[in-house]
Amino acid sequence: MKTRTVRRTRLVPHTVNGITEMVLDRYEVEVPVPPRDWDRTILNAVTAAAGLLVAVAVVWSTASIGDLLARVTVAPAAYAAAVAFDLAWILCMAVEWLARYDPARAEQPRNMGHGALAVAMVAVGAHGWLAGQEAIGIIGAVVSGIVKTLWTIVLRHHAKPLDDKTQQWVDKQRAEAGGELAMVAINRELTRARGMVAAEEQVLRTDPDADPRESGQDPDNGFGSPGPNSTGPMTVKDAVRTAKAAGITDPDKVLKYVHQVADANAKAETVNRYLRMGVAC
The missing domain is CATH 1.20.1440 (de novo design (two linked rop proteins))
Structure with a gap:
């Protein structure tokens, strides 16, 4: 049987001046060589x-x-x-x-x-x-x-064809993974579409030709208009995006809106950073 030399290492105790440390000990061993796979x-x-x-x-x-x-x-x-x-x-x-x-x-x-x-x-x-x-x-x-x-x-x-039951299992797993992958793109598309709808609604609400009863000062938000509409839980970034879509550019007003609909503890520097980045609608 053919063998080959392999160098290996192991930790061994070594003492100098009464102080013992674990050090690497290098040694060689002979291991069998498997026969060549001619196939x-x-x-x-x-x-x-x-x-x-x-x-x-x-x-x-x-x-x-x-x-x-x-x-x-x-x-x-x-x-x-x-x-x-x-x-x-x-x-x-x-x-x-x-x-x-x-x-x-x-x-x-x-x-x-x-x-x-x-x-x-x-x-x-x-x-x-x-x-x-x-x-x-x-x-x-x-x-x-x-x-x-x-x-x-x-x-x-x-080629390594699978048996019928294993093939069915693979097909179902492939279909499930494919569905999850497809939902990533679909969810992204739906989020984009809903954002566009929300932005359009905000533009219509701030239209100067709208009903005067709807364009007056709102004492609750202080935006000078009814302000952006919150349709559910929002992140700070989403709130900044919605505010910009509604035409709100003043950092203080944007921060106030973020506190109302997203995070009451959001910091001004976070909001200002998103404003500087020009968050896309």
Whole structure:
């Protein structure tokens, strides 16, 4: 059995002049070396070789299809478009790889990848046919087909399908996590919409053309108008935002409004900081 030397450390007591301290003691031990995992080594080598062949296929297809398209357009645009032919089925393979634990989700990118590959092979064959080299066109088209077939085999070897009950459990967990993620954006959208509604209401309440009975001095808030309307518990930042939306810019009045609807202990420097930051409505 093969072994290898490993350096380790441990704490040991060490005494000098009657004073003991715990110090590091470095020592070496021989540990067994596990046998090489040839299966994993071969799989990694095959995967790397398949990736190299993809690069070869892309270069060949791009050169052929680019030359074909260059007959009717400028070369830079032709070769840029030619990349899309192979890039389409390569991206489908990447998505299929991401869904390797879920056969149902991997089926669609696999089928789309086969379709994109067929289009690329036809384009390469057409280039050879138009150039009067039908045999070369067919052989060139087969190159992409061989690479795609090889990658399909490699992907199936990497894939680890789950049993039916485990797959159902994963689907439910994925749906629950997806719902939570969606609610983050939805809650943000609703908060923004409610803020816009509140700001619009405040603008209408402070409209100079409004009923004079509603625009007089309010002895309770001292804002010279009914002031912003509080629709529920608010943070200091929300209160400052609402006050600004209502046209209140005086720091003292904003602070008074914050004390009324948000935090009675809010400090003036906090409110002034939000005002300087220009809190968005």
